[in-house]
Amino acid sequence: MTMDSKNLYIRIDVKGEASRTGGDYTVFLDVDQNSETGWWTGAEYIFDAWCGKAYLRRYTGNPYWIDRYEVVNPKLPVAFKDHTMEASIPLKDLGYPEAMDVVVMAWPCDAAGKVLTYTVGSNYADIEVDGDFGDWAGIPYAYMDAVGDAPDNVDMTYCYIADNATDTEPGCIFFCVDITGDLSETDLVVFVDSDLNPKTGYPLTPWNIGAEDIAEFYDSGNPGGEVVEGYALFDRYAKGTRVKVMFLAGEYGHIAGDEWIDDGDRAPDEGSVSFPYKVINSSWLENPVTLNGEMSPGEWDEATPIDFTLKNVTFFSFPPLDYTVATPDLVKATLWVKNDAKWLYMFMNVSFSGPNVPDGEDDADILYYWDGTTKIDAGGLDYDGDIKDFYGEGGYFDSDTVFGGEINVEGAATYDSICGCYYFEFRKELDSFDGYDGVLVPGHSYGAEPDDFMMVMFCNDTVVGGQYIGWETYVEAVKINLASCPWLLASIERIHEEDFPPGVGETELESILKTHTTVAPSTNVPLRVDVARYSEAPCDYALEGDIGKYIDVRLNATAGVDNVTIIVHYTDEDVALAGMPETYLSLYYWDSALGVWFPCTHCYVDTEDHTLGGVDFSGRIIAFINATDTHPTVNDLIGAPFTIRAHTPPHPYVYPIYLGPGWNLISPPLIPEDEDIDTVLKPVIPTVTEVWTYDASRGTWLWAEVIVDARGRTRVIGSLRTIEDGKAYWIKASDEEFLPIEGYV
Structure with a gap:
């Protein structure tokens, strides 16, 4: 398989x-x-x-x-x-x-070469199923099957059909089959489609019949002889009824005592064998890799070795191919895989020896097909160190260096003549953004999907007498699960990673096109910046009223970093989602310690339209962050989610209040932006069912209850109509929940 x-x-x-x-x-x-x-x-x-x-x-x-x-x-x-x-x-x-x-x-087994049509009453006979076949005399055969198309004990020759239906009484259909060999282990199966409807009965779909009746005769008729006979459903078939009949003889099994004995051959004899797509779980890079074709101590410790059996699927050679040069059908290989936010790292050990080995043209590759498998991105390297980086579409296959592409593969290879194996060590960029390569994102899986496919490959060039005659290609289909960046809080769509030397810098245009974000650090030390765009809210709940655009900014170090400017570019569609003028947009960050969204303190909006990389933006939100007097600070940028939301001055805050199952005594820590009880309770309905508070000025309890009508609609009824700061409330919840209070200090 x-x-x-x-x-x-x-x-x-x-x-x-x-x-x-x-x-x-x-x-x-x-x-x-x-x-x-x-x-x-x-x-x-x-x-x-x-x-x-x-x-x-x-x-x-x-x-x-x-x-x-x-x-x-x-x-x-x-x-x-x-x-x-x-x-x-x-x-x-x-x-x-x-x-x-x-x-x-x-x-x-042997099956008749065609489905037979039989009309009840056409071959009348008074048959007794007794092993005496003289009562079949004069009945013409319904079908003559080919001889020698099956083993003797199941090889049918002549198939007979008869019935005993009369003008007034329905009858029974009889069958008789001649076999070329011994019937002692033969079973005859006859399928009868009595309503000529392939959609009813037992489906024999390839033959366009649906069998209402199935007659099976195990070790019957004349054991040791060469003829078997039987009948189907006594007194059922009326004269003139047309049926379709199919004959099958085989070694299907038999019952010995209480045990079913399989006469066929089962593989494996017991249990089952697993046939997978080879699943590769990439590890997150912890130890740096030196691309020298050698596994240095500790270099690949975090990666789990995966054993492969690569299959020979040779598809090219120059004639005449010298078949005296033996090439194996299977090649053993072991693979180590890990990734960071930018690179996919692979170390591949291929056991291969023989003539012309090591060969500088022998190579290891990983190939990724996407967009309905019509596009291909291939990367790897030859034993002599030559990089292989190709792309293909619509039947074409070319180097990435053509038409503006770029090489994004690095690596080296060695050969161990004592063990007889190659060592290929290389890395390929996950998301080169050069217009040709596929896009691989940490935290996602690739290969073995409806519209994408991935495989690992080893190629061996063959030279005979100094003449190059072709190559053998060994492959294995794989599914790769890329490790997610450890600091990320949810699944991402794209990520940009960039290294900065000491000084003032700004991320490349690629960062804007992937994440709609620019990061500009001022640093006294070498710095790595990661900018990711989330595909969903990265925390317990989304900030109500945001535009659904979440990013994450991470610095690999904060000591020695003076300040960082984060610029998020927005479009007309973003402004429309906000539902307010773009001057009201603000950048919020997630404080994971408090579990609260806070607005960035040093933040302003530039509403000037601009175009970057062919994308039209209607403005940008700029947040300045330093180490001491901003919120957030540079020290918070070890993985900090941000989002965009429109606000009405002064900036509102969101404070989540934990509710446990049962009754909870709470008091809003903020002045609610909207005190209406329907608005305040909306995020926690139907978990919250009742709210009570004591009105000391009136000496009475005020209450509110959440009810559900016959159509499943909810509404709040009762004498309590507002939730205000400075007051205490008993809230009943059916389960754990966070009640977000949005308002002002």
């Missing part, structure tokens, strides 16, 4: 002839790897190939056998030749599994 981005491929080699009708090949696919779910071995899907056709069924869990499966794909590609059967299954039909447990069964 192997796979690419779209299909799972199955090849079964058999002892003997794998003819179109000479075997039934079933593959049980347990895609959730749970033997307690699914059918038999835990299989959610069953692949069947027989009679020259193949189809895929899904297990429904229905206890009634006719409805136990549903056909997912009735026409899978399949081929039989000599000793081999091969087929493919679209991964989309299997739900794009990362891995699966597999059991394969192969049974010798």
